[in-house]
Amino acid sequence: MKTHVKALVVGGGAVGTSIAYHLAKAGWSDVMLxxxxxxxxxxTWHAAGLLPYFNMSYATTHIHDYSIKYYKTLEEETGLNAGFFVVGxxxxxxxxxxxxxYMLYATTAETCGVPYEWLSPAQIKERYPLVRTDDLKGAIYHPTDGYINPADVTMAMAKGARQRGVMIERRWQVDGYAWTGDHWDVTVTRMVEKGGNLVASDEQVVIHAEHVVTATGNHAQRTARLLGIKIPAIPVEHQYIVTEPDPALVEWRKTNPQHPVLRDADAKWYVREERGGWILGPYERNAPARFLxxxxxxxxxxxxxxxxxRIEEEYMSMIHRIPSSETVGLKDDFNGPICYxxxxxxxxxxxxxxxxxxxAEGxxxxxxxxxxxxxxxAQLMVEGEAEIDMASLDPKRYGSWMTTEYAARKNEEAYEHVYILHHPDEERPACRPLRTGPAYDRQKALGAQFGCVNGFERPNYYGPLDAPDSFDHDARSFRRGGWWQYAVDEAKAVREGVGLIDATAFTKHRLTGPGATAFLDWFTCNKLPRVGRINLTYALTDHGTTRTExxxxxxxxxxYYLVSAGAWTAYDQDFLYKAIADKEEAFGRINAEDVTTRWGVFAIAGPKTRDVLxxxxxxxDPATVLSNKRFPWLTMRNIELGMCPVKAIRVAYTGELGWELHHPIEMQNYLWDRLMEAGAKHGMKLVGARAQNWLRQEKSYRAFGTELGRDATPLEADLPRFVDLDKDFxxxxxxxxxxxxxxxxxxxxxxxxDADPWGREALYTADGTRVGRLTSGGYSVHFGKSIGMGYVKPELAVEGTKLKxxxxxxxxxxxVTCDSPYDxxxxxxRKDG
Structure with missing residues (x-):
């Protein structure tokens, strides 16, 4: 066994072998698996081998699309048939x-170039007469995918990896990782078979690896312990059954091709042909997590x-959908762990x-x-960035607050939700509430319907007081849901009066020390503000794209006090702390501290904001504290609101006169009560994140994770005013x-x-040429119509351009409208008062 390698891939399933193959293909020699x-x-061995395109994630759709195209090339390269049946x-x-x-998903598919067709119930019946269609509305059909033999495709990738120089070693278990400062020392133990079990022998080797990739599947919790980190990947039971041959299917196949993989999402199952019979794979309720x-x-x-x-309901629904399956017996069954x-x-x-x-887990x-x-x-590792923004899949989207119990219960929920309706305004209930601000109970009593951001409960909108616990589920829709009018009223309140928003979930860091200024000047692309002032800026990736706002x-x-997106606390912290460690010797001592949970944040905005405060x-001289003279736009002042000291920042994500009120978290309820009392005199309305999202689009304020990400530079985001090209960064x-x-x-x-865009729709010219995609969408109360933000070819990003x-x-x-179409x-x- 070689003991010095460029990259060590741990795990020999389909994912691990693909990573080893692609690292070698990308030019890295000395890759070992x-x-x-x-x-x-x-x-891998007990997977059903399905290749579904369907996914609401832009990044994941690209990943699935690459897989399906790549698998079709393996036989020519390796001589091994990967067992790919392109049945659709x-x-x-x-x-x-x-x-x-399906129509919302189709818009995502279009932005990724994924082909699909629509079929009516009559067309389904004409093509596939064994399928009952009298209670169907229709279907979406992907002609280019199907199913594959998992073992065959893995072995084909393994052979392709070996052909490219990858060393594959079996029966070796990793028992320790140690970072030396420039490489990993990985202690591995030879595994031997004893009494049917796999046990460790006395033979150990230390492998020196510049990079390590873990693709350990069901063993992810062991990997997490060895690395001293948290990995919320825990398996859930997934069972499927194989029937005896169905005479009707056997007869059909004498003169017809295979059925496509059939999915009845409302019945929570997939079905495909298998040697004249059927494979039924349900996603039922109450499937337990295993190997915690x-x-x-x-x-x-x-x-x-x-x-x-547990799967009786799904089994009966298969019989309903394929009546000929009622008389066939069960031939085989599988119930194995699948990581979630x-x-x-x-x-x-x-x-x-x-x-x-x-x-590469979960x-x-x-x-x-x-x-x-x-x-x-492989693109991330070899080139520094991938051609698509991978942030939505980044392991750091879960912070240190995540526990084993949380992961197990949420993973069970994720399994059960594979075939539920994936509303864009979906909020899943398991393990909630978990992280709450002190004002949570007060907000809930006032009708708050909460969303979950990085485990934090945050009001999405304020619904009816007579049904606070059940309304949110009933309000969801792919169109304008029951929450829509509440959000409209909240947005109007900010534009016409005053609204109060809980923004406690914001990520907050404190940077101090003699090296802080020089470091931040290098780390971010805008001029640093003067003392007492603020600015908006971006930290970039090595490729010049946007890493953090x-x-x-x-x-x-x-x-310095740094505020960034609430959903990305661990993600931002990791990038910031690693950059500091790399540059502290050059710039001097820098103290960095995550103070997210020390400070609550209320954003108050609207023409009557000063009246409330x-x-x-x-x-x-209280009458002048909030005046433009004493407190200009884009400045920070320490003020007192009643008995609460407040770090007040004159900025508003809604584009109205407003302040962010950063306050000691232990005083949050006191400040909330005082604001509510004062606001009642001026008609203040409580406002949630959905109305705020609409309002920021009226101002063309970009959001990290939608308009801003690692696939676009700040200049492509059309933000040159926040980029200082006169300095090095x-x-x-x-x-x-x-x-x-x-x-x-x-x-x-x-x-x-009856609908607004959600921010994943494809954009076209009048002649039907696809030219871009939306990244955000919603409703504009100012213009009385839908609004969206997105990316198009540069020559089309001109005010007045007509698109579809x-x-x-x-x-x-x-x-296409002007930047910041509202005001x-x-x-x-900037309004004075």
């Missing part, structure tokens, strides 16, 4: 809501007992807090994702060299009367 047992002996994928709908879901801490040594390529009672994560998406990217350690659709995972992770408040010469200001040269590949713009949309946006089953008119001169936000 270790498997503790045999290749495919984890979840028919996803049926029993309701109009399900068809709405360890996989027993006795569990190798093993299965759990079948629980037919709390949101169902894999954990793919750099490990938190570690150097050159990469995670693949619930591992066969579908394996090929694309290898391709895009910051509001920087300068409280002293070397004293003046009721509470304690000062020798990290990523500057690559940003300039990249140029403007696409450009961000705001569009006003003449859409349907795909919503549901047709194209709707859209017009482009910022007169309201």
């Amino acid at each position: 270790l498997e503790r047992d045999e290749l495919t002996s984890g979840s 994928n028919l996803r049926m709908a029993q309701s109009q809501a399900r068809m709405d879901e 801490y360890d996989v027993p040594d006795s569990f190798r390529a093993d299965l759990f007992p079948l629980d037919l009672e 994560t709390p949101d169902g998406n894999p954990l793919l990217g750099p490990a938190p807090g570690l150097r050159n350690m990469w995670l 693949f619930s659709f591992g066969i579908t994702a394996a090929g694309g995972t290898g391709h895009y992770l 910051y509001t920087i408040v300068r409280e002293g010469e070397d004293d 003046n009721e509470l200001v304690k000062d020798a 990290h990523g500057k040269d690559r940003m300039i060299a990249t140029g403007i590949r696409a450009k961000c713009c705001t569009l006003l949309i003449d859409g349907p009367d 946006v795909r919503m549901f089953d047709r194209l709707w008119d859209a017009t 482009p001169g910022n007169e309201t936000i």
Whole structure:
């Protein structure tokens, strides 16, 4: 065995072999793959091998698309047939809501170039007469995918990897990782078979690896312990059954091709042909999580007992949909562990807090994702960035607050939710509430309907007081849900009066020390603010794209308060702390501290904001505290509101006159009560995140995770005013060299009367040429129509350009408007008083 390698891949399933293959393909020599047992002996061997395109995530859709195309090339390269049956994928709908879901998904598919067709019930019946269609609304059909043999495709990738120089070693288990400062010392132990179990021998080797990738599947919790980190990847039982041959199917196949993979999402199952019979794979309720801490040594390529009672409902619905299956017996059954994560998406990217350690864990659709995972992770490792923004899959989207119990319960929920309606306004209930601000109970009593951001409860909107616990579920829709009018009223309140928003979930860091100023000047692309002032700026990737958005408040010469997106606390912290460690010797001592949970934040905004705050200001001359003279726009002042000291920042994400009130978290309820008392005199309305999202689009304020990300530079986001090209900063040269590949713009949309865009729709010219995609969408109370933001070809990002946006089953008119179409001169936000 070689003991010095460039990259060590741990795990020999489909994902691990793909990563090893693609690292070698990308030009890395000295790549080694270790498997503790045999290749495919984890979840790969008992996977059903389906290759579904369907996914609401832009990044994951690209990953699945690459896999499906890549698998078709393996036989020519390796001489091994990967067992790919391109039979297509028919996803049926029993309701109009399900068809709405498919139409929303289709817009994402279009932005990624994924082909699809629509079929009516009559067309389904004509093509596939064994399928009952009288209670269907229709279906979406993907002609280019189907199913594959998991073992065959893994072995084909393994052979392709070996042909490219990858060393594959079986029966070696990793027992320790130690970072030396420039490489990993990985202690591995030879595994031997004893009494049917796989046990460790006395033979150990230390492998020196510059990079390590873990693709350990069901063993992710053991990996987490060895690395001293948290990985919320825990398996859940997934069972499927294989029937005896169905005479009707056997007769059909004498003169007809295979059926596509059939999916009845409303019945929560998939079905495909298997040797004249059917495979039924349900996603039922109450499937338990397994191996919360360890996989027993006795569990190798093993299965759990079948629980037919648990899947009885899904089995009967298969008989309903394929009546000929009623008389056939069961031939085989499988109930094995499939790894999940709390949101169902894999954990793919750099490990938190570690150097050159990469995670590829939590693949619930591992066969579908394996090929694309290898391709895009290899780009991240070899080139520094992938061509698509991988942030939505980054392992650091879960912070240190995450526990084993949380992961297990959320993963069970993710399994059960595979076939539920994936509303864009979906909020899943398991493990909630968990992280709450002190004012949570007060807000709930006032009708708050909460969303979950990084585990934090945050009001999405304020609904009816008579049904606070049940309304949110009933309010969801692919169109304008029951919450829509509440959000409209909240947005109008900010534009016309005053509204109060809880923004406590914001990420907050404090940077101090003699090196802080020089470091931040290099780390971010805008000028640093003067003491007492703030600015908006961006930290860039090595490739010059946007890695993090910051509001920087300068409280002293070397004293900075950084505010960034609430959903990305661990993600931002990891990037910031690693950059400091790299540059502290050059710039001097820097103290960095995560103060997110120390400070609560209320944002108050609207023309009457001063009227409310003046009721509470304690000062020798309270009438002037909030005036432009004493408190100009884009400044910070320490003020007192009643007995609460407040770090007040004059900025408003809504584009109205307003302040962010950063306060000691332990005083939050006191401040809330005082604001509510003062606000009642001036008609103040409580406002949630959905109305705020609409309002920021009226101002063309970009949001991290939508308009801002690692696939676009700040210049492509059309933010040159926040980029100081007269100074040197990290990523500057690559940003300039990249140029403007696409450009961000705001569009006003003449859409349907009952729906608004969600921010994943494809954009077209009048002649039907696809030219871009939306990244955000919603409703504008100021313009009385739908609004969206997105990226188009640079020459089209000009005010007045006429475009089309795909919503549901047709194209709707859209017009590129000016930047900040509401109050482009910022007169309201600068209003004096």
